[in-house]
Amino acid sequence: MIEYDKDAIVPPYITEYLREKTVHNDEFLHSLERYAEENSVPIVEPETARFLSVLCRAAKPKKILEIGCAIGYSAIIMAKAAGAECKIATLECNADMVRTARDNIKTAGYSEKISVIEADAKDYLSYIDDDEVFDIIFLDGPKAHYIYMLDECVRLLKKGGIIITDNVLYKGMTADDNHVVRRKITIVKRLRRYVDMLMENKELETAILPLGDGVTVSVKI
Numbered sequence: 001m002i003e004y005d006k007d008a009i010v011p012p013y014i015t016e017y018l019r020e021k022t023v024h025n026d027e028f029l030h031s032l033e034r035y036a037e038e039n040s041v042p043i044v045e046p047e048t049a050r051f052l053s054v055l056c057r058a059a060k061p062k063k064i065l066e067i068g069c070a071i072g073y074s075a076i077i078m079a080k081a082a083g084a085e086c087k088i089a090t091l092e093c094n095a096d097m098v099r100t101a102r103d104n105i106k107t108a109g110y111s112e113k114i115s116v117i118e119a120d121a122k123d124y125l126s127y128i129d130d131d132e133v134f135d136i137i138f139l140d141g142p143k144a145h146y147i148y149m150l151d152e153c154v155r156l157l158k159k160g161g162i163i164i165t166d167n168v169l170y171k172g173m174t175a176d177d178n179h180v181v182r183r184k185i186t187i188v189k190r191l192r193r194y195v196d197m198l199m200e201n202k203e204l205e206t207a208i209l210p211l212g213d214g215v216t217v218s219v220k221i
Contacts, residue, residue, distance in 0.1 A: 008172025008179050009210050015047075022050040026080075028108055032073045041097075043073040044140065044166060045212030052138070052164065055217075056081035059162060061135030066090035067121040067149065068141030072101035072114070078138070079110045088114045091121040091141070121145070125152035133158040140166040144187045146194040154203055157220045163204070168195055169214025 007015070024030075036043045044052065056064075056078050062085055066075050069092035079088055092098050098118045105114045117124070122145050137153050139146060146165065153163055172179040173188045174195065180188050198206040198218055206218040 005172055005179055008176070009169050009212075009214060018047045022046050024050075029073070029076070032071060032076075032104060036071060036073065041071055043070060044077075048166060048212035048215060049074065049077050051209075051211060051215065053077055053081040055162070055164065056086075056136065059136060061086055063134045064088040064136045064138065065134040065153075065156065066138045066140065067125075067153075068092065068139070069101045069116055070097055072104040072108075072116070074138065074140065075101070075114050075116075076105060076108045076110060078136075079108075079113050086113065089117060090114060091117050091119050091124060093118065093120045122148050125149060125156065128152075128156055130155065132156065133161070135161050137161070137163045138166070139163060143167055143170065144190045147190050147197060150194065150197055150201070154201065154220065159220050161220050163216075163218040163220075165194075165198075165216045165218070167191075167213045168208065168216050169210065171213065174214065 035041065052074060061082050064078055064082065064086060066088060069075055069090040075088055075090045079086065092101060095118060098116055101116050105111055105116065121141050134156055135158060137157055139149065139153060157163060168191060169175055170188060170191055173181065173184060174191045195208065195216065198204060198216055203220055204218040205221050206216055209215045209217065
């Protein structure tokens with residue numbers, strides 16, 4: 001059994017090439033990347049961050065819902081790309097992360113654009129009204145909870161809207177039993193079920209991308 005193979009999704013030379021080609025010059029984002037690495041905070045992979053930015057520029061969303069804010073890194077990336085009229089609500093259940101994210105978002109100049117809500121998304125989503133629909137929903141919270149949030153995400157997504165889900169291949173473990181680490185079995189089983197749910201959902205058309213740690217892109221049809 002392979003122990004959590006970080007190169008299981010694409011060969012390392014592909015990852016290196018992608019990251020060479022997706023270098024940015026935003027020093028504040030670089031500082032967040034360094035903070036995340038030094039403090040073991042999970043943030044999106046560089047190639048996934050670029051994908052989010054490109055998708056936001058193309059879709060021109062007016063409203064984005066993010067599930068899993070952490071230090072605010074991906075929310076800031078989306079805010080930079082989505083345009084002046086876009087509003088982002090981002091959910092985070094860790095109080096320390098909420099404080100850090102709010103500070104980072106203020107420093108980045110997006111306090112009026114990004115609202116950080118301290119809440120457990122699994123419970124909070126059901127309280128959002130049906131008329132509060134979003135153009136993009138970025139699902140990047142606890143991986144084992146994705147299966148419990150999908151129905152609410154579909155409900156809150158407008159027709160033609162996009163659900164982006166990160167970490168669905170989970171270092172290759174979702175796709176291949178030989179990569180599964182024993183302590184991750186429950187998460188892997190739930191991620192596999194989540195992917196099946198996406199593919200079986202008649203309201204969605206979904207593509208699975210071997211990008212970063214695995215990304216799905218689902219359009220509400």
